[in-house]
Amino acid sequence: MVKLTQRLGGLVLRFAAFCAALGAVIAMITSRERSSFFVISLVAKYSDLAAFKYFVIANAIVTVYSFLVLFLPKESLLWKFVVVLDLMVTMLLTSSLSAAVAVAQVGKRGNANAGWLPICGQVPRFCDQITGALIAGLVALVLYVFLLIFSIHHVVDPFLLRKS
């Protein structure tokens, strides 16, 4: 009975992380806004900035990975490999989120010393959608950190609680 709730907890966490990463990808891809600046109209899309492209790619990889691990059978020998892959996926998530936040912060506040003006004043809806995508990425990261600790506790069993 205890093992069933543990496995169910792991599945729920992974499904929630899958949803969060998928939401981040979709929110970032569909963010596109056209604004007119006197006679020039400029389009702001996520692919203008390299950090956002990396964010989309990394979260897409995480989405596919979570979806595949959801269907791993319980007695498979691949679970020890899943621990290592979970660590690498957490690294990927945190690096992509950190890069996207760093660049988005420049877009929102500008950088007075480098002469870079903020762009959020001209494309507010784009900025809001990027913020939503970054929050979804943060939720996915937190869930994956929990999943990592969860996997180590149940797969590697450091306290040697299982008597099998």
Next chain:
Amino acid sequence: MAKLALAATSGKSCKILLGLRLLAFSATLSAAIVMGLNKETETFVVGKVGNTPIKATFTAKFDHTPAFVFFVVANAMVSFHNLLMIALQIFGGEMEFTGFRLLSVAILDMLNVTLISAAANAAAFMAEVGKNGNKHARWDKICDRFATYCDHGAGALIAAFAGVILMLIISAASISRLVQPNKCCSTTASPSVVP
């Protein structure tokens, strides 16, 4: 003192792990120091009044950009963590490495891997914007005017990425030590259950 060091590094895997930790410590420390001391001052001509040019002095420092501040702080924290683990390995050879201590080392290593990868990537993408500019957002590049600043920043980034790779290997080694508890630096046996 020599006996302590010898006891701590008995076994080839111990020596390799200690060497890796020393390398990671030096890489992250040098990244933090090089970026922390990164500063360049240049004077440019910004206009002309009649025939005399007006000069203005601009400074490029690392703390103008929050991503670089995070980079310096995170690298300092990770190098301190590595120093602590080295000290634990050399001077803590008499302590029992039972379940909780081994687990806390593994979890701390994992957290530091994520921290350093986040810091290195944030600084890398900010440096890319500074080097190439962004014509969609109308941000000019700054590396053509502050070449030394950019070079030092690039060196610090390379050191930090070397630290990322080393920390990943160290973290994998720590997690594998959880599976086989008698492998390294535990002079007394941990719970003798066959894994």
